[in-house]
Amino acid sequence: MAVRRILQRLVVFLLVLGGLWALWEGYKWLWESTGWTKPFRVNEYTLPHLHEIVLQLREPTSTGDDLWLYLLHATLFTARAAVAGFLIGALVGFALGVALAQFDVLRRGIMPYVVASQTIPILALAPIIVRGLGSVSIGGSPPPDWVRVAVIAAYLTFFPVTVNTLRGLRSADPWALELMHSYAARGWTILWKLRIPSALPYIFTALKIAATASVVGAIIGEAPASIAQGLGGAIVSFNQYYVLEPSNLWATNLFAALLGISFFLVVLLVEKLVVRRAPERLV
Amino acid sequence: MSESSVVSLHDVSKVFGKGVTALEGIELEVERGDFVSLIGPSGCGKSTLLRIVGDIVSPSTGDVAVNGKPARRARLDRDYGIVFQAPVLYDWRTVAKNIALPLEMLGWDRARRKARVRDMVELVELSGFESHHPWQLSGGMQQRVSIARALSFSPALLLMDEPFGALDEMTRERLNMELLRIWAETGSTVIFVTHSISEAVFLSTRVAVMSARPGRIAAVVPIDLPQPRTFETREAPRYFELVTEVREVLHASGADEIEEPLPLEDVVE
Numbered sequence: 001m002a003v004r005r006i007l008q009r010l011v012v013f014l015l016v017l018g019g020l021w022a023l024w025e026g027y028k029w030l031w032e033s034t035g036w037t038k039p040f041r042v043n044e045y046t047l048p049h050l051h052e053i054v055l056q057l058r059e060p061t062s063t064g065d066d067l068w069l070y071l072l073h074a075t076l077f078t079a080r081a082a083v084a085g086f087l088i089g090a091l092v093g094f095a096l097g098v099a100l101a102q103f104d105v106l107r108r109g110i111m112p113y114v115v116a117s118q119t120i121p122i123l124a125l126a127p128i129i130v131r132g133l134g135s136v137s138i139g140g141s142p143p144p145d146w147v148r149v150a151v152i153a154a155y156l157t158f159f160p161v162t163v164n165t166l167r168g169l170r171s172a173d174p175w176a177l178e179l180m181h182s183y184a185a186r187g188w189t190i191l192w193k194l195r196i197p198s199a200l201p202y203i204f205t206a207l208k209i210a211a212t213a214s215v216v217g218a219i220i221g222e223a224p225a226s227i228a229q230g231l232g233g234a235i236v237s238f239n240q241y242y243v244l245e246p247s248n249l250w251a252t253n254l255f256a257a258l259l260g261i262s263f264f265l266v267v268l269l270v271e272k273l274v275v276r277r278a279p280e281r282l283v
Numbered sequence: 284m285s286e287s288s289v290v291s292l293h294d295v296s297k298v299f300g301k302g303v304t305a306l307e308g309i310e311l312e313v314e315r316g317d318f319v320s321l322i323g324p325s326g327c328g329k330s331t332l333l334r335i336v337g338d339i340v341s342p343s344t345g346d347v348a349v350n351g352k353p354a355r356r357a358r359l360d361r362d363y364g365i366v367f368q369a370p371v372l373y374d375w376r377t378v379a380k381n382i383a384l385p386l387e388m389l390g391w392d393r394a395r396r397k398a399r400v401r402d403m404v405e406l407v408e409l410s411g412f413e414s415h416h417p418w419q420l421s422g423g424m425q426q427r428v429s430i431a432r433a434l435s436f437s438p439a440l441l442l443m444d445e446p447f448g449a450l451d452e453m454t455r456e457r458l459n460m461e462l463l464r465i466w467a468e469t470g471s472t473v474i475f476v477t478h479s480i481s482e483a484v485f486l487s488t489r490v491a492v493m494s495a496r497p498g499r500i501a502a503v504v505p506i507d508l509p510q511p512r513t514f515e516t517r518e519a520p521r522y523f524e525l526v527t528e529v530r531e532v533l534h535a536s537g538a539d540e541i542e543e544p545l546p547l548e549d550v551v552e
Contacts, residue, residue: 173371175367175369175371176371176373178334178339178365178367179365179367179371181339181358182337182339182358182363182364182365183361183384183385183388184358184359184361184388185388189388193384193387194373197373197375200375275375276374276375276416277374277375277418278374278416278417278418
């Protein structure tokens with residue numbers, strides 16, 4: 001039974017993959033053979049064959065390593081910043097959500113600034129923060145590059161966690177709250193025994209958003225500050241040489257996507273282990 | 284107030300924010316070991332009255348004493364257990380852990396909790412389901428867990444707000460029998476809110492019939508059916524006489540006229 005389900009999923013996965021491949025190649029073939037130029041001209045540069053992108057992974061880069069190895073290093077560098085940023089963002093976001101839920105005054109006073117923080121374009125803010133942190137001295141030297149990038153990732157991840165924590169903490173069943181009241185439970189006991197468990201499905205929804213956002217945040221944090229070791233650096237340099245070898249940039253995108261997906265799956269796995277709910281009540 | 288009163292209500296009224304009078308001039312004494320049902324039309328404030336006894340809602344005027352103390356003091360002393368219409372179990376806790384919830388609040392150690400949970404599971408006949416999660420149980424079983432949780436810390440008073448209202452007739456009758464057995468075994472005092480005349484008569488030692496808004500206690504009907512009640516009780520002529528008597532008081536107090544829905548019972552301060 002379990003084997004059948006796994007097989008079924010595998011077949012669906014392969015079918016979707018095949019469908020996407022057919023869509024890509026079909027689009028390319030149709031546009032090239034008819035000479036359509038809308039919405040953009042399709043050729044070897046704008047849309048390389050998928051197999052060429054994959055084959056490109058085995059070609060050496062200017063660093064001497066094969067592309068796949070180079071991208072693997074870059075992915076790990078970015079992953080470190082993304083994971084650190086995710087953890088900082090999740091913790092700060094959760095703590096802020098709890099504080100805002102517990103104290104009405106705080107919510108009214110601080111929430112507008114929390115929202116404002118996310119309306120400033122991260123592209124404008126990232127270089128300022130990353131460069132600014134470069135001039136901060138911790139123990140005689142500035143924080144390492146990946147730490148500065150992690151701050152950007154954290155900046156992008158705390159917001160969904162705060163908003164959903166706030167919403168989740170206030171989602172507790174009113175009868176369950178009456179029950180706690182009947183036990184003469186204190187605010188912090190209610191928080192720990194009822195509100196936080198009630199909020200977990202909401203928090204994990206936010207963590208899934210945050211997982212992918214932290215990868216984007218790390219990449220964006222690297223690019224404008226000329227930090228070259230990560231995926232952001234790879235994107236900047238491959239973008240400059242795009243006309244010479246478009247497959248490099250596409251392959252980089254592929255690695256970035258894989259990083260985001262694996263991060264998402266880790267959060268999903270933790271959710272399955274932590275959140276106990278009736279199947280139909282999972283958010 | 285009599286010596287053995289568990290609950291004593293004197294001139295209790297409740298006016299909600301917009302000037303809606305939910306309860307007026309409520310007088311009620313509940314003696315130790317009593318099983319008192321509150322029955323009345325929708326919106327007559329019977330659930331509000333129950334919440335006033337539990338100090339979940341505060342009365343606008345009047346005195347509320349539970350175990351001879353102000354209602355607030357009684358709540359802080361955990362003098363009562365409460366059961367709602369829904370089981371209100373925590374999804375993330377097993378049956379055993381749900382029952383242990385109030386014991387955790389009371390600071391019982393693990394061994395003592397475990398022993399008590401075992402007793403309670405036996406009392407509500409759910410042995411073997413301790414490590415199930417609520418969604419793996421039927422509605423009737425969930426409500427039994429809820430009753431076990433309410434009784435786990437042996438409160439003198441059990442407040443029940445239409446606990447079987449959402450269950451089918453068969454399950455409801457079976458749980459009625461179980462509740463009476465538990466009531467006899469634990470010697471607790473029960474205040475029981477219900478819509479069902481037959482349920483109220485079958486379970487209670489006294490039925491307090493409430494009138495439509497503003498809610499007043501129109502009459503208290505003593506139920507002199509012999510104890511213990513059995514399945515035959517529902518077929519006894521005296522049972523039908525009492526059902527008729529309660530129904531007549533209900534109708535005389537205007538139960539038929541109220542149809543406008545006002546979600547008063549939902550108003551919690």
